[in-house]
Amino acid sequence: MNRRGNSRELIAIEQQLNELAEHLGTLKSSRDQTLAVSEHARDKAETASNAKSEFLATMSHELRTPLNGVLGMIDLVQEEALSLRQKDYLQTARQSTDDLLTVINDILDYSRIDSGAFNLEQQVFNLRTLIGNCVASYRHISEEHGLALTLNFYGDWPEKHLVLGDAPRLRQILACLLDNAIKFTNEGFVNVQAGCCGVEDGCIILTCSVSDSGSGIPQERVSDMFGSFEQLDAGDNRSFGGAGMGLSLVQRLVELLGGHVQVETSLGQGSSFRFELPLELASPTETPRPSEPAIPASRSPSMxxxxxxxxxxxxxxxxxxxxxxxxxxxxxxxxxxxxxxxxxxxxxxxxxxxxxxxxxxxxxxxxxxxxxxxxxxxxxxxxxxxxxxxxxxxxxxxxxxxxxxxxxxxxxxxxxxxxxxxxxxxxxxx
CATH class of the missing domain: 3.40.50.2300 (Response regulator)
Structure with a gap:
């Protein structure tokens, strides 16, 4: 009996081991299939990403080449003697072309961020000068819209205003918010406030807000403001144009720079977009990047x-x-x-x-x-x-x-x- 019992136990154990081995074989086969599917999906995603990059490079070239001709010719015609009506027509054409170029740039930036190919610069620049120049560049268009554009600095600013960071992206963020505020404000004002606080350990916190007296945003739509390709008044009869991606790009850029952005708004009473960014103070030995190298003398009287x-x-x-x-x-x-x-x-x-x-x-x-x-x-x-x-x-x-x-x-x-x-x-x- 003992031998028979032992034999049955051994047979049962053998069967269990065989079942376990079969189960392990099934798991291995399933794992191999999963890995193969994952690897195929990864290769497919990489191929799609490369194809998108190549497509964007091609489309960037194909779109910018004719734009170069349009803007160049507009610049040349504006040098001629023109009537007031002709100047107005040309200014409208130039503004429309600039708007198209902005859309192209936004799409390219958005794609770079998505693909992880977006690189931030580190350079020394004067923070107050950058903000002041950016706001000044919008003064003319604000006046054309009948808006009062103001800029106020407050807070504990460092003595030299020199910081280390990505100056072009900071300007892009502020410019997008200014453009958005002017576009959606029919009358009244656009106000920029730039504050500096937390000056310690060689770092500062920039707090910058762009407020307007425009139409405001319904509270239920605030969460949609930073979505890609979102328009508040969608459909064929919407009041304002644009790709609906500017604020989404602003949010992504601010977050890449280590900050955050928020909005305060009330329907019919305007909006205020505010972002905060940490910035490193430049060391006393660092100076802003030279804008021009040494200029050699021209080699001939006739250039x-x-x-x-x-x-x-x-x-x-x-x-x-x-x-x-x-x-x-x-x-x-x-x-x-x-x-x-x-x-x-x-x-x-x-x-x-x-x-x-x-x-x-x-x-x-x-x-x-x-x-x-x-x-x-x-x-x-x-x-x-x-x-x-x-x-x-x-x-x-x-x-x-x-x-x-x-x-x-x-x-x-x-x-x-x-x-x-x-x-x-x-x-x-x-």
């Missing part, structure tokens, strides 16, 4: 420029803008022609405007060949300024690494072109 651009409209815009700056300009449509001009020009060029994306030979390769030719022929270095409609991360770095000296993103504005060219060529006084 010579070379425009390398394959788009016919952008060619005309660049040549016309450089003519206004006092240059005699040659124009070619690809890198090979540019390289030939550089090698055979007897007088040489004072500056080269180089498009990055061109057929035959792109701007990066062309610039590398130009630098090799200069070093091998013991000639001076000609400033090469990149012109590109691609504003995705890494573009400016690619330009610098290829040997370009400066960078202009399309659409190129007359004042921006003058500013950048003046860093490398001594321009005549106006």
């Amino acid at each position: 010579q420029a070379l425009v390398v651009e394959d788009n016919p409209v952008n060619q005309r815009v660049a040549v016309a803008l450089l003519t206004h700056l006092g240059f005699h300009t040659d124009m070619v449509t690809n890198g090979k022609e540019a390289l030939n001009n550089v090698r055979t020009s007897h007088q040489g060029y004072d500056v080269i405007l180089m498009d990055c994306q061109m057929p035959v030979m792109d701007g990066y390769e062309t610039t590398r060949y130009i630098r090799e030719w200069e070093s091998g022929n013991d000639v001076g270095r000609t400033p090469v300024i990149a012109l590109t409609a691609d504003v995705l991360p890494g573009t400016e770095l690619n330009c610098r690494e290829s040997g370009m000296d400066d960078y202009l993103s399309k659409p190129v504005r007359k004042e921006h072109l003058r500013e950048v060219v003046a860093r490398w060529v001594k321009l005549p006084e106006n």
